[in-house]
Amino acid sequence: MARPRAPRRNLPLPPRKPPVKPIRIALLGCGTVGEGFVRLMRRNAAMFERRLGASLELAGVADRSLKPIPELGIGKELIVRDGAALVERPEVDIVVELFGGHEPARTLALRALAAGKDVVTANKALLAEHGAEIFGAAAKAGLAIGFEASVGGGVPIIRTLREALAGDRQRAVYGIVNGTCNSILSTMTDAGREFADALAEAQRAGLAEADPTLDIDGHDAAHKLCLLVTLAFGVRLEPRQVYTEGIRRLTLADINFARELGYAVKLLAIAKDDDGAIEARVHPTMVPARHLLAGVSGAYNAIFIHGDALGSSMYFGQGAGQMPTATAVMADVLEIARHRAAGARGAGAPALGYPMPHLKRARVKPMDDVVCEYYLRFMARDRPGVLGAIASILGRNGISIVSVLQHGRGVETTVPVIMRTHEAPERNLKRALRAIGGLKMVAGDPVYIRIQERF
Ligand SMILES: NC(=O)c1ccc[n+]([C@@H]2O[C@H](COP(=O)([O-])OP(=O)(O)OC[C@H]3O[C@@H](n4cnc5c(N)ncnc54)[C@H](OP(=O)(O)O)[C@@H]3O)[C@@H](O)[C@H]2O)c1
Structure with a gap:
């Protein structure tokens, strides 16, 4: 005999998840790196959405001379000439600063933070000079500053020091962090050219600026060293505390004599923690020809780190250029976007690896x-x-x-x-x-x- 059927009941439907709103980005500067960033955003849009569970959207692009780029989806409705209004727009989640230089980058980053936006930047000069103010403002507001692209271009050295090596006590950092100088030194060494010729060649190849002072006098490397020192040793350092000597006075004769003695000449950014006394210096350095750093040539960057427990490790790759640098900017955006998509704010960890009040001023060893x-x-x-x-x-x-x-x-x-x-x-x-x-x-x-x- 058939059993009587239970009366039909309408089963409750599972609650429908509200659609996750897109993460909206304001881009300041659509030059070399900015354009690469938008290119990457468009190229990998579907993958980013799968990673985040939300899409990335461009809310606007501030650039004084940009024209629409239809193939990148940059129509004229997205372009503004002045970043001030863009960074405070309510719909913006993340401000990506790729203007470069100190102002208006500093003011806009601070205004973005005050308006509750996370900030991503590739600007080492800005962070080395005004880091205390900008990182301080972000920490106070519980917001993130992403700056992976500011040192080593596409080499993920910021995350490596802050996270992957956080369990170790770092003792020394040796960096080839300026691709312009490394290219010039490679040309002098490999093609037997004097400094002035090698510089002119780098300028023709777009590897050196028309005014190359910041690079060839070592200041760019010093800016980057300040960030590396903070991440590696947990102390604050200003560029004026770094002994800085560039490559102008190097001659082909000395590079050849160095080679005869078994060395390559590199512009190294060196930092050591000698039980609390910090050595911080940028200068031409002779490195044994058999050492890994001696083999880093052209525009490549490498950072060699020595830690108590891990011993030596080296991180190598493209130190600059449109797409390598854009990948580092994008990595920061994705990390922040992931938090935003999950309803959280900030990056979840202190940007410099230590809470701001725990960062003491570096006690620098006199040269x-x-x-x-x-x-x-x-x-x-x-x-x-x-x-x-x-x-x-x-x-x-x-x-x-x-x-x-x-x-x-x-x-x-x-x-x-x-x-x-x-x-x-x-x-x-x-x-x-x-x-x-x-x-x-x-x-x-x-x-x-x-x-x-x-x-
Ligand atoms: N290029 C690299 O390989 C590389 C690698 C690592 C880090 N970075 C860093 O990334 C940042 C961007 O570098 P980049 O090479 O992309 O520079 P870029 O090619 O000169 O691009 C900057 C863009 O921003 C615009 N801009 C600058 N200031 C502006 C302002 N006040 N108002 C409106 N528009 C403004 C510029 O317009 P104009 O052209 O009209 O001035 C340009 O279109 C810098 O901090 C740099 O140090 C670059």
Whole structure:
């Protein structure tokens, strides 16, 4: 016998999820990196939506000279000339600052934060000079500052130091962080060109600015070093505290002598934590030819880190360029967007790896106390006793010689004398070089390059 059927009941439907609203982005600056960012946004739109559960939308683009780019979906309705009104629009979630420079980037970032927007920037100059103010404002408001693209371009070094290496105590950071200088030095080394020629070639190839000062005098690397020091050692550092020396005075002759001694010359950004005393310096450095950093050529960047527990590790890749840099900007946007899509604010972790009140000012070791090995070159008149006179001044200043190289005896009036020294404090070296420069048998100023033998 058939069982009587239970009366039909309407089963309740599962609650329908409200559609997740798009994450809206205001872009400040649609130049090299900005355009790359929009390109990536369009190219990977479906993947981003799957990752986030929400779509990314462009709310507006501020740029003083931008024309519509239909293939990137930048119509004239999206373009404004001035970022001030754009960053405060209620529908904007994230402001991506790619103007570069200090102002109006600083004011707009602060206004965006005051209006409750998270900020992403690639601007190392801005963060190195005004970081305390901008990171402070973000922390106070519980908002995020993404700055992955500001150091190493496409090399994800910010996240690596802040998150992947957070469990270790870092001791030293050695960075090739300026692609312009690295390209110029590679051209000098590989093509045997003098500095001025190599710079002109980099400018023709778009690897150096018309005014290359910020790059070739080491200031850009110093800005980046400030951020690396904070992330690695948990202290605040300002660019004026970084000893900064660029590559202008390097000659092809010294690069060739360095090679003969088994070294490559690189512009290194170096930071060490000597039990609380921080070394922070940017200068041309001789690196053993067998070391990984010596093989980093052209516009590539690499950051070599030494930690107590992990030991050595190196992070390498495209240090600049439209699409590599755009990937780093996008990584920040996605991280923030993920939080926004889940209804949270901020990035969930302090931007610099430590809460702002826990970041102390760096106690920087004076350059005079820094100990290095050195390459020295003197142009000596070819007379008996010259080597002895130089060696005796070095000896009186506590500097001992590892090796001597002498070239071109005979026809010339002066000949280069090249010496490699053992470790000595910078103070001693300067005192010795002043005395040697005063010798009648030495012409011109002595040349020195610091050597980094052990990492
Ligand atoms: N390029 C790279 O490979 C790279 C790598 C790492 C980090 N970065 C950083 O990324 C940022 C952007 O660099 P970028 O190479 O993309 O620069 P860019 O090509 O010069 O682009 C900047 C854009 O913003 C516009 N702009 C600047 N200030 C403005 C203002 N006050 N009002 C309206 N428009 C303004 C510029 O217009 P105009 O052209 O008319 O001035 C330009 O279209 C910088 O902080 C840079 O240091 C760049």
